[in-house]
Amino acid sequence: MSSATVEPPDIPAGEQFRHRITDLPQRGWERLWLWVSERINPIVVKEVRQSLKSKQFTISFGLTLIAAVSWTLIAISLMVPRIFYMPAGMPLLAGYFCILAAPLMVIVPFGAFLSLTAETEDSTFELLSISALSALQIVHGKMSSACVQILLYLSALAPCIVLTYLLRGVGLYTILLFLAWTVVLSVCETALALLIGAVARTRLLQVGAAVLVLAGLFLGVGLWLTFLLNEGLTRSTEPDSSVLVAIFATFMIIAMIVSLILRAAGAAIDFPSENNSTPLRIRILVCVTLTFFWLLFLTIQVQDEEPIIGFLFGSFIVLMVIGALITGERGIISPRAQRSLPRTFVGRVFLTWLYPGAGLGYVYLVCSYAAIVGSVIATEFFYRNIFRNQTGLSIVVAGYLLLCYLTFYLGLNRLIIMAVPRQLPARMIGSVALLVAMLFLAHLIPLFLVYFANDYRDFPYGWHQAFNIIWTTGEAIDRVSADIGVSMVILTLCAIGVFGLNLVLCTRDVMLVRVALPPRVRQDENVLQSPEPVSTDPFAD
Numbered sequence: 001m002s003s004a005t006v007e008p009p010d011i012p013a014g015e016q017f018r019h020r021i022t023d024l025p026q027r028g029w030e031r032l033w034l035w036v037s038e039r040i041n042p043i044v045v046k047e048v049r050q051s052l053k054s055k056q057f058t059i060s061f062g063l064t065l066i067a068a069v070s071w072t073l074i075a076i077s078l079m080v081p082r083i084f085y086m087p088a089g090m091p092l093l094a095g096y097f098c099i100l101a102a103p104l105m106v107i108v109p110f111g112a113f114l115s116l117t118a119e120t121e122d123s124t125f126e127l128l129s130i131s132a133l134s135a136l137q138i139v140h141g142k143m144s145s146a147c148v149q150i151l152l153y154l155s156a157l158a159p160c161i162v163l164t165y166l167l168r169g170v171g172l173y174t175i176l177l178f179l180a181w182t183v184v185l186s187v188c189e190t191a192l193a194l195l196i197g198a199v200a201r202t203r204l205l206q207v208g209a210a211v212l213v214l215a216g217l218f219l220g221v222g223l224w225l226t227f228l229l230n231e232g233l234t235r236s237t238e239p240d241s242s243v244l245v246a247i248f249a250t251f252m253i254i255a256m257i258v259s260l261i262l263r264a265a266g267a268a269i270d271f272p273s274e275n276n277s278t279p280l281r282i283r284i285l286v287c288v289t290l291t292f293f294w295l296l297f298l299t300i301q302v303q304d305e306e307p308i309i310g311f312l313f314g315s316f317i318v319l320m321v322i323g324a325l326i327t328g329e330r331g332i333i334s335p336r337a338q339r340s341l342p343r344t345f346v347g348r349v350f351l352t353w354l355y356p357g358a359g360l361g362y363v364y365l366v367c368s369y370a371a372i373v374g375s376v377i378a379t380e381f382f383y384r385n386i387f388r389n390q391t392g393l394s395i396v397v398a399g400y401l402l403l404c405y406l407t408f409y410l411g412l413n414r415l416i417i418m419a420v421p422r423q424l425p426a427r428m429i430g431s432v433a434l435l436v437a438m439l440f441l442a443h444l445i446p447l448f449l450v451y452f453a454n455d456y457r458d459f460p461y462g463w464h465q466a467f468n469i470i471w472t473t474g475e476a477i478d479r480v481s482a483d484i485g486v487s488m489v490i491l492t493l494c495a496i497g498v499f500g501l502n503l504v505l506c507t508r509d510v511m512l513v514r515v516a517l518p519p520r521v522r523q524d525e526n527v528l529q530s531p532e533p534v535s536t537d538p539f540a541d
Contacts, residue, residue, distance in 0.1 A: 043141025087169025116197035326361035328431025359506020411498035
């Protein structure tokens with residue numbers, strides 16, 4: 001019985017590999033690789049190639065290698081013969097950190113700043129704006145290029161750092177901890193440098209920003225090396241669960257802050273009509289919530305309210321700075337961004353405050369800080385009976401006063417800045433300058449008047465110093481007196497009046513409604529989502 005052989009059908013050349021090109025991959029690692037390759041935009045490739053081929057990187061990388069080899073030879077020759085029978089890793093490690101900190105905390109951040117300002121000088125943002133790349137991709141490309149340079153510097157000094165561990169005298173935990181902190185500080189400085197470079201769009205601002213960035217970088221590396229040489233490396237610590245949790249929490253908060261800074265840098269170079277307010281305000285909310293959670297966890301662990309009280313005052317300062325920028329927003333939203341507005345009543349009540357508009361941003365910040373103050377008061381109730389403890393009552397009063405100050409000063413700043421034309425390029429910088437001048441005058445004028453009335457003699461706190469933030473909150477923490485009560489009444493009335501007026505004036509932003517997709521755009525999206533080929537010929541029947 002013979003079996004007939006079945007010949008396989010003729011398949012055109014290359015047809016058996018067609019699915020690999022046209023169809024989506026089925027394996028998990030192939031889908032992951034496709035996702036990563038799509039996210040690595042051409043800016044990353046361009047910036048990495050340009051930075052690695054530049055003379056700045058070649059010279060700095062070569063000098064770093066020469067410095068590392070020279071320090072190794074000099075240190076070992078000076079420690080011979082003690083190096084054979086005594087631990088000698090700590091002096092070598094200190095020198096390597098000094099060598100590594102220079103490129104990581106000065107050269108890489110300043111190079112990223114110059115790279116972004118060069119895009120402005122060459123007018124390449126106009127060309128990139130008509131491409132498929134977004135402003136955030138441009139900033140992330142610059143940041144990715146800086147991270148690649150950081151990895152190259154670390155890999156160059158890795159053998160030298162391993163040598164310090166072999167020479168004894170320093171633990172692996174100490175090496176990894178301070179290496180990680182050096183990298184984190186370098187990433188933070190690079191993100192701040194990119195933000196400053198994105199804001200400085202004119203030639204004059206770029207020169208001033210370059211001086212500011214360079215001075216800040218040298219100050220930062222000096223402070224970090226001073227801490228390492230005097231405190232950090234001299235204290236040999238062992239890994240502890242509480243310390244590891246604190247480090248993990250700090251890294252989480254820093255990662256969120258870096259994400260916020262990079263998003264702000266992308267918004268600075270994007271079109272004014274794009275909706276950059278929503279992602280920024282969401283990141284601010286997440287960052288504040290994350291910080292409060294970990295500080296509350298620390299408060300429960302150490303049984304002390306100092307961390308949460310410090311967060312109360314620190315968040316007030318941060319939100320005042322953010323509010324000075326938000327109150328200077330143009331509040332322009334494009335029709336394309338209006339398509340993402342909330343459509344339901346509940347969504348409009350809770351999500352409208354995340355969209356562009358100085359009035360919406362002002363209400364958002366006031367509500368956010370009110371939630372912080374309420375959380376601190378709840379924590380105070382949880383740990384103390386504030387009706388019997390004078391200190392707890394003072395903290396609650398101080399938190400309420402700070403809420404009134406934030407509401408009044410930011411609201412008044414927004415009312416004044418409304419008279420400034422929206423087309424003014426430096427509107428947000430003018431808003432910050434106006435708030436600083438307002439705070440300066442509100443603190444000094446009452447002091448001068450009372451000094452003049454008292455023949456230039458010292459005088460105690462009175463209700464006439466109600467708008468003095470430092471003196472009033474300090475007095476409230478020390479003791480809750482009758483003058484503090486009068487100041488609370490004055491600030492409450494002023495804050496309610498300013499908040500109500502701002503709430504009425506932001507009605508135009510609240511009344512914005514969702515815009516439906518144009519028929520042509522809806523048709524294109526249906527084509528992209530449809531598995532079957534759909535004809536897009538406008539003349540087809």
